[in-house]
Amino acid sequence: MDATPVQFGQHAPARRTLLHLSDTHLMAGGVPLAGRYDTVANLERTLQSVREMRIAPDAIVFTGDLTDLGEPEAYRALRDLVEPVAQELGAPIIWVAGNHDERPAMRRDLLGRAATEDPVTGVWDLAGLRLIALDSTVPGWHHGDLDDEQLAWLGEVLSKPAPLGTILAMHHPPLPSHIPFFDILELRDQSRFASVIAGSDVRAILAGHLHYSTSGTFAGIPVSVASATCYTMNLARPAMHVNGMDAGQSFHLVHVYDDTITHAVVPVAGADTGDYFTPEWVDAMAKLTPAERLERFSRKPVS
Numbered sequence: 001m002d003a004t005p006v007q008f009g010q011h012a013p014a015r016r017t018l019l020h021l022s023d024t025h026l027m028a029g030g031v032p033l034a035g036r037y038d039t040v041a042n043l044e045r046t047l048q049s050v051r052e053m054r055i056a057p058d059a060i061v062f063t064g065d066l067t068d069l070g071e072p073e074a075y076r077a078l079r080d081l082v083e084p085v086a087q088e089l090g091a092p093i094i095w096v097a098g099n100h101d102e103r104p105a106m107r108r109d110l111l112g113r114a115a116t117e118d119p120v121t122g123v124w125d126l127a128g129l130r131l132i133a134l135d136s137t138v139p140g141w142h143h144g145d146l147d148d149e150q151l152a153w154l155g156e157v158l159s160k161p162a163p164l165g166t167i168l169a170m171h172h173p174p175l176p177s178h179i180p181f182f183d184i185l186e187l188r189d190q191s192r193f194a195s196v197i198a199g200s201d202v203r204a205i206l207a208g209h210l211h212y213s214t215s216g217t218f219a220g221i222p223v224s225v226a227s228a229t230c231y232t233m234n235l236a237r238p239a240m241h242v243n244g245m246d247a248g249q250s251f252h253l254v255h256v257y258d259d260t261i262t263h264a265v266v267p268v269a270g271a272d273t274g275d276y277f278t279p280e281w282v283d284a285m286a287k288l289t290p291a292e293r294l295e296r297f298s299r300k301p302v303s
Contacts (some may be wrong), residue, residue, distance in 0.1 A: 006286040006294065014255035015164055016129045019050060019091075020263070021251040022063040022208030023228030028073035037246055039068070039230040046229045046268045047085045048253060053253075053266075057091045058126045063226060064098025064137075064171030065207035066106065066187060075109035081229040096125060097135045098171040099142040099185070100210065119150055123157060129256055130162035130201075136187055144172030144187040144209075151196050161201040164256065168197070173207035173225045174218040179233070179242050182210060188292070194219035204261045206254070213250060213265050224263040226252045 007013060020146070025033050029042045067074035086093045091160060091195055097103060097120040108115035119135035134146035134154065146154075158166065158214040172187035173177075173286055187193070190282075198219040205221055211228040232248040254261065 006282075008285070010152045011257060014257050016058045016126055016256040018131075018167075018254035018256070019057045019060045019251060020063065020169075020206050020207075020224070020254050021046065021060065021229055022226040023065040023080060023098065023211055023230055023296075024062065025065055025068040025225065025230040026074040026078050026226070027068050027180060028077070030077070033230060036245075037231045037244070040081070042231075042246075042249055042268075043078075043229050044082060046249060047081065049268050050251070051088070055089075056254075057089060058129070059094055059124065059131060060086055060089070060091050061094045061096070061131070061169050061206055063096045064208055065082060065100040065111065065168055065208060065228075066095060066098065067102075068100050069120050070100065070102025070105050072105045072109040075105055079110055089130045090125065094122070094131060094133055094169060095120070096133050096171055096208075097137045100142065101137065103135075103137070103139065106114060112229075118164075121153070125162070128163035130164075130166040132166060132168050134168060135172045136172040143185045144170075145189060146187070146193050146264055148192075151192060151286050154199065155196045158197065158200040158202065162217055163233050165203040167206060167256075167261075169206045171207060173214075173223055174205065175214065175216045175223050175225065176204045176208075176216075177210060179210075179239050181240075187207075190218070197221060204254075204263075206252075211244065212248075213252070215263065222261065222263075224252060224254070226250070227265070229268070248254040 024043050025039050027033055033039050042104040062244045064076055082156045103117050104115035117139055121135050124131045136143050158173045173255045174187050174190045202221050207225045210225050212233045216223050227249040229249050231244040231246050233242050234245040250265050253264040253266050
C-alpha cells in the first residue's frame with residue numbers, strides 16, 4: 001500500500017478512510033440479473049478497481065441489496081468474492097441488509113449467525129470512529145422502516161459520543177428522490193428517525209437503494225448515496241421513464257477528517273487515463289517547499 005501522502009495544502013491527511021459500495025444484487029449460480037446484467041462480472045471489475053487504488057481502508061461498507069433474491073448460494077458467492085480482497089487490504093467488511101435481501105439467509109450464509117428474522121445491525125469501533133449498521137428492511141416488503149425497538153437501541157448507542165464521531169450505514173436513504181416511483185419504496189416515518197439522531201454525534205449517513213449517486217441532508221446530517229455495482233439508473237431519461245443501464249457503475253471513497261467528511265465517486269470504467277502526474281512528478285513536488293510548489297504548479301505561463 002502507498003505510504004501516508006505528503007500534505008500539500010491546508011488540510012491534514014484524513015483520519016479514517018472507508019470504501020462505500022452498494023447494491024451488488026448477486027444471483028445464485030451467476031445467473032444474469034433480469035437476463036441481462038452480469039452482476040458477478042460487474043462486482044469483480046469493481047473489486048479490481050478497489051485493488052488498483054492501493055489504499056488501506058479502515059472498513060469496506062456494503063449498503064444493502066447484496067443479493068437479488070436472498071438465495072443462500074448467492075450470499076456464499078458474495079462472501080467468496082469479497083473476503084479475499086478485504087483480507088488483502090486488511091479491512092473489515094460491514095454488510096448492511098437491503099430490501100432484496102432475506103434476513104435468515106443473510107445471517108446464516110453470509111454472517112455465520114443464527115438464521116432468524118432479527119434485524120441485521122452492528123457497531124464497529126474503527127479506532128475511534130464509530131460505524132453503526134442499521135437494518136431498514138421490512139420482511140416481505142420493499143419499502144423501508146426502522147421500528148421502535150431498533151430506534152431505541154440506536155438512541156442508547158448514541159447516548160455516549162465516540163472520539164471521532166459516528167457514521168450510520170443503512171440501505172434506504174432518508175432523502176427524497178427526483179424519480180417519483182422511488183418514493184413509493186422510501187424509508188417511512190422518517191421524523192421518528194430524525195428525532196433520535198438530531199443533536200447526536202452522527203456525522204454522516206451512508207445509503208444505497210437508488211442505483212445512482214446522490215447526496216443531501218437529513219436532520220442536519222449529510223447523507224451520501226452510493227450508486228450500484230450491478231447496474232445504474234439512466235438519469236438522462238425523463239424522471240417518469242428512468243430505467244437501468246449496464247454502465248456508470250461506481251463506488252464511493254469516504255475520507256473522514258476532523259472537521260468534515262468527503263464522499264468521492266469512483267467510476268468503474270475501462271477508459272485509458274493520462275500519465276502526467278506520475279509517481280516521479282509527485283515525488284519531485286514533495287521535495288519542494290510550499291512556496292516552490294505554488295510557483296511550479298499554480299502560476300500560469302506568461303504569454
